[in-house]
Amino acid sequence: MASTPGNQKARHSENSQGKKSQHAEEAIFYMNCRAAYLTVFKSSLENIKSKEQLSLVLQQAGRNPSQKTINKYWTSQTSSLNFDDFCAILKKEKPPTKNELLEAFGKIDIDKAGYILHDELCKILTTRGDKMTWEEVTSITNQADFNCSGKLDYNKFCELYLTTSEQCCKAARDRLETDPRLRQQHFGNQTENFPEGISLPVSKPSPRVSRKTDLKLPKADSRAPSRPSSAQSSKASTSTTVTVGASSSSSTKLIVEPDTMKEWQCAQCRGCFYLEEDGEIISHKYRLHLPQRSALCVTIRPFTIPQAERKSCHWLSVDTALFILKENETQENLQLVSFTELQNKEVFGWRGELGAGVYWLLPFTTGCRLRKVKTQISGEAKLVWRDEDGELALTKEFRAALLEIFETIDLDGNGLLSLEEYNFFELRTSGEKCDQEAWAVCKENFEMKKNELTRQGFLDLNLMEANDQDGDPWDLWVTLLSLGYNKALEMTEACPFVIDVCAERCKPRVKAISLEAGGSQLSRAVCRSVVNKGEAKVLDGSENIFIYTYRSGSRITSVIENKSENKVIIHVNNEQSKNCLNNRGLTVFAVEVAPKSMMVSQHVMALNEQEEWIYSCVHSLVC
Template sequence: MASTPGNQKATHLEHSRGKKSQHAEEAIFYMNCRAAYLTVLKSSLENIKSKEQLSLVLQQAGRNPSQKTINKYWTSQTPSLNFDDFCAILRKEKPATKNELLEAFGKIDTDKVGYISHDELCKILTTRGDKMTWEEVTSITKQADFNCNGKLDYNKFCELYLSTREQCCKAARDRLETDPRLRQQHFGNQTENVPEGTTLPVSKHSPGASRKTDHKLAKGDSRAPSRPSSAQSSKASTCTTVTVGASSSRNTKLIIEPDTMKEWQWAQSRGCFYLEENGEIISHKYRLHLPQRSALWITIKPFSIPQAQGKSCHWLSVDTALFILKENETQENLQLVSFTELQNKEMFGWRGELGSGIYWLLPFTTGCRLRKEKTQIPGEAKLVWRDEDGELALTKEFRAALLDIFETIDLDGNGLLSLEEYNFFELRTSGEKCDQEAWAVCKENFEMKKNELTRQGFLDLNLMEANDRDGDPWDLWVTLLSLGYNRALEMTEACPFVIDIWAERCKPRIKAISLEAGGSQLSRALCRSVLNKGEAKVLDGSESIFIHTYRSGSRITSVIENKSENKVIIHVNNEQSKNCLNNRGLTVFAVEVAPKSMMVSQHVMALNEQEEWIYSCVHSLVC
């Protein structure tokens, strides 16, 4: 039944409100991060240099880290942590809620009287879970409200703990608001040891911008400040402006007639981008073998899963690209050949001629649209149910999600899962491979054809997993969440894609080799592609700092090249940009570039492709 215009409008309004809520939450998160950081350190560009400083900034952010937690993020190999590292830690170390605290105390209070003794508390805290030292326990119990009988009313203690935590956070925020010097600290930081292709959490506007400024930017107001807050003290700067018309970013055609490729030989492989908890993106990597020199036509695009038709496919708006590298003697010695820069809607392609040999195909996405989901899911989908005989069965919704997953992990698209394909799935969901012996057991218990698992066999395997836990869906949810699904069974933190290769004079062979982050090879290829194709500007007043800007279809990428013998800190200001979304999630930030190196400053895309967008960025030398 077709939806009415009124329903469409209501859905659009609800979607818009969800986006605004998401941006607001992200802004509050970064405000709290910055407030806590600047309570301990003088600037967001200053790094945390010790465990003690790390503990202090975490406490200012309302966390109460144990020594074990500190040691997890500060090892013997940690020289320092920057502001971005701190934000990533806060995303992982969520503050405990009152219900979680009460539940934990309730496990100690087996008699459910509402009290626990001093000795019980000390024993639990020093012997179980994330064990505390006696010194840490003593510092807690000194503040606890024990009565004369040595018992703690843990309900009151939880209220005291939560109110103290909020007061600490509020004090940090108040200090930030009242100190003009601190209010100018809108910096993000990324050191040279972070790969250029690494993606960071994204939001529409900088959390450092005022509510009033955010409103102006969202409406495309040109009255926003044209200079970064620290520009007056900068030694050198340059501004780059690119205006892109509505939908023009998708108008570049892949000009090749189907008849031209009628006799060409074809190969295909599917794959997927997966979003990690820390915002990093991993994907399949491929090896391409060409037995002889040939003209080629290579494309990559988000994969529209047949079972997903009629549902909201978030990933179809995710940008994709493919970098082609030539293997010379070793896998470590890869040379950039080219990348997919032609575009038609969501498809990107490359056409050219390659000699015989081994090539690597490295998929890439900017992270502008593939990002952590912030919207709250009102309810959790049901995965299994019991029939009249008490037997477990998969729900209709879960079966549909599993069939979608099957299409994604069936890399060769033959409707069956080989052991190799199944192991990519296992590595992603459990971190372990299935050996030949275990595969033989699968063959005995589940439907297979030609020693490959069928769709029905894959469904039955998941049903068996539910039966093993007597209907407890915990393991099933681990699988779903690791594959990018949310609790409503929507794939929101993954993007399946498909790569097609046509060769004129030989049969191309493509094979998935690994599932991992892009790494240094992709980072170098990305930077090199921008240097080769983009426009270069030297920072005014500096002879050794270059800003390279390249527009490839629907995205703009800028790379900072530092030819000097010293590291530099570059301040990046996007306040004049309109209708833009970048991969860093900050309107104003700073990056640290090592001597004699280059790194990606940012990737930028249109927030709404149906409207004109303007990329206007000022890069300034801080030091």
């Protein structure tokens, strides 16, 4: 008999409900995975690097893995496991149900008495099946409730086992929900919601390492490309492909003709991007004041330090950008004006006209090339030595690094450090400011000009610090590590940059205001720039999810906008991309987007700029 429309509709409804139920279960599964992972690690970009870490993170997910189970996933060829690997393991190693546990105990309790002797249990666990070690058995039996006759009520034990497992998972989920930092770690990267009235974060010190704490070297964050994610995407998806030629960039004519700019007035300010321990990037922020309406040319580029001109500098390949926001009545009410989308080699710029008023200049880098990397360092550089008279002196290598640092923190480039510039340095390295009284002491002991510290004065100040520690370089290394240097005195986790502002009809004034993370204002500006300029695609099968893709010079950025009333999980697959490097460090990943919000899916650049690269990405709706 042919199916009636009513029967077909009913079956379609059942199938839809089944798919929704499956997607809901997957969403809960990945939430539990993320909660357990972030109980052990700071970010889901961080890898599992030992058997002990694997065992611990599995326990946080409510599993109780034996050594044999651990060995199954951590072989002699394993160096690390990533978040996707962890999810795949949890899908295979499902927690036992109460019936399965009772059935297993029932095979031991032949008489069906409901009890098992302690000695009998230990013998079985250490000799049969997935054998446990005595240490593992002891950890279990210590939690079990044996009576005075040495018998275990295994029915109660099963209840205790399952309750403890669920409590462990619940504790991880609760921690994820209540910890603001962890809530931002949605599947390995930052998520930004954009309610109205977001204010620019208040400036605050951001020292990476305090001088008053033990010195800890930054751990390398190995972001190896992940295996295909175990996330199962639905049919709602969209794909984007962009092919870029070798050394290709949107090299639009950037600078106004020199003859035209002869009468223009210019202001320059330096700054630096610093990579934090958790992968976050902080930088200087600036306020621009224009006394009258004027044509403007604004550029930002990595800064070539004079002392480093003859050596290969990691930071010169780091991408930079600058977002211009207009301050209206208050600094909490900032409006995106434009950003530096024109490119000429490593220089990014913007040309246009701005009215009189106050603007914020927010530097930005994608993080594709400023990131944690594993570097093989043969030995620790020497910072100080003693001469024939036993007096301490700075080594040639350390002096060179200090002169590089001086150029970076000399924000106005006048060859001297003002108290304000020096305090940015102090806040970064120690978290404390130098007050006027302490500055007066510096003036008495170190070379100054016009109440500003000279290069020699800065070198002597660091030598004094070494003398205070009787040659112990501990505090000196705190400073170096905080400023992005490794133990070989290479700047690998920082990128100095320089901003130039030229105005046709007035003198622009640029002033560094803070040194901090970009915050919601910068995130919103990045998203808005992509939405305004990029190509928009609707996620097939979901009319409220949009994927925007924008190529700006040598980088590509994609943004996800969720216009629905519910949060969504988007699966992102880059496996068909060629010669690409993204800021997440993962080939396949998932992102969670809150209702009525948008977020950056990823930034992508060429791994090797001398070769063609292909950005091929599929965004799919999971839930």
